[in-house]
Amino acid sequence: MMALVVTISAIIAQGQNQRSGKYAFLVGSGFLCDSTDSPACPVTAKAAQGESYEFSGAGRFDEESKKVTGAGTYTHKLSNGRVVEIGVWTADELVSFVSYGTAPGALLRERHASEKMLPDPRQAKVRILSEPLPAGGLALFRIELQSTTGGARKAILQVNCALGNVPPEHSIEGVQLSTEGNGGEFSESGSGRVIFLAMPGGVMSPTDGTGPQSSVVSHE
Numbered sequence: 281m282m283a284l285v286v287t288i289s290a291i292i293a294q295g296q297n298q299r300s301g302k303y304a305f306l307v308g309s310g311f312l313c314d315s316t317d318s319p320a321c322p323v324t325a326k327a328a329q330g331e332s333y334e335f336s337g338a339g340r341f342d343e344e345s346k347k348v349t350g351a352g353t354y355t356h357k358l359s360n361g362r363v364v365e366i367g368v369w370t371a372d373e374l375v376s377f378v379s380y381g382t383a384p385g386a387l388l389r390e391r392h393a394s395e396k397m398l399p400d401p402r403q404a405k406v407r408i409l410s411e412p413l414p415a416g417g418l419a420l421f422r423i424e425l426q427s428t429t430g431g432a433r434k435a436i437l438q439v440n441c442a443l444g445n446v447p448p449e450h451s452i453e454g455v456q457l458s459t460e461g462n463g464g465e466f467s468e469s470g471s472g473r474v475i476f477l478a479m480p481g482g483v484m485s486p487t488d489g490t491g492p493q494s495s496v497v498s499h500e
Contacts, residue, residue, distance in 0.1 A: 302340065302341070302479040303340060303341055303477060303478055303479060304338070304339070305339055305341070305350070306475050306477075307323055307337045307338065307352060307455065308320065308322040308323035308334075308337070308472045308473065308474065309336045309338050309352065315473060320471075320473040321336060322336040322355070322472055323335050323470075323473065323474055324454070324455075324469075324472055325468070325470065326469075326470045328465075328467075328468070329359060331359055331466070332356075333354055334354060335455055338351075338352065339371050340479075341421075343379075346375075347374065348371045348373060349371065350370070350421065351368065351369065351371065352368070352369055353367070353368055354366070354367055354369050365428075365429070366427070367426050367428050369425050369437070370423060370426070371423050372421075372423060372424060372434075375420035375422055376418075377418070377419045379416070379417040380415070380416030380418075380441070380443060380444035380447075381416060381444035381445050382413040383413075383415060383443035383444045386475075412477035412478060412479055413477065413480075414475055414476070415476045415478040416441045416444035416445075416446055416476065417441055417444070417476050418439070418441075419438070419439045420436055421436070421437045423436070425459070433459060433460055433461060435458060435460060435463065438455060438456040438457070439474050440452070440454060441474050443475070443476075452469050453473065453474060454470060454471075454472055454474065455469060456468070456469055
């Protein structure tokens with residue numbers, strides 16, 4: 281078993297240079313919600329005075345073009361827990377993204393990812409490099425908050441996934457929010473999980489295992 285883990289990790293590392301610069305992301309949603317750790321869904325951004333925003337959603341972006349598509353739901357609560365606003369958020373623009381690198385260990389730990397591993401090492405080589413890899417990073421998205429009452433406003437959503445080579449100052453995973461106007465700053469990351477998934481830029485040959493094929497897997 282240990283040999284298989286080492287082999288898979290080596291294959292994943294070999295494929296890191298084939299990443300396409302395109303990412304998917306989950307914010308307190310999807311398979312993250314199956315975690316047995318502390319509450320993973322939704323993800324909370326808190327203000328100093330105790331107010332909070334809870335987020336769930338998903339999307340994808342292109343690191344080079346800055347294009348992003350993403351959406352989800354949010355709930356705004358006062359410090360006493362009373363809900364004052366609920367609505368939908370949509371991502372308009374990728375402001376910036378700093379990658380911490382892919383994290384093969386996260387792939388091996390996730391139950392859903394481990395279920396996809398095949399017993400045949402030749403098949404595993406193809407499968408792993410043709411699927412998204414968990415990755416860490418810090419992304420800033422320009423989003424719109426659309427309340428169910430009809431109001432809308434712009435904000436910046438910071439998403440930090442603490443996987444890979446994480447800088448000490450960004451060791452806490454989660455989200456933060458800065459709203460335009462008098463909406464306030466929610467600069468404390470509360471509970472919840474987020475993750476980036478690096479999309480593959482190529483696959484290994486399924487026959488001889490000698491190297492990557494020229495074809496590229498499309499995720500459009």
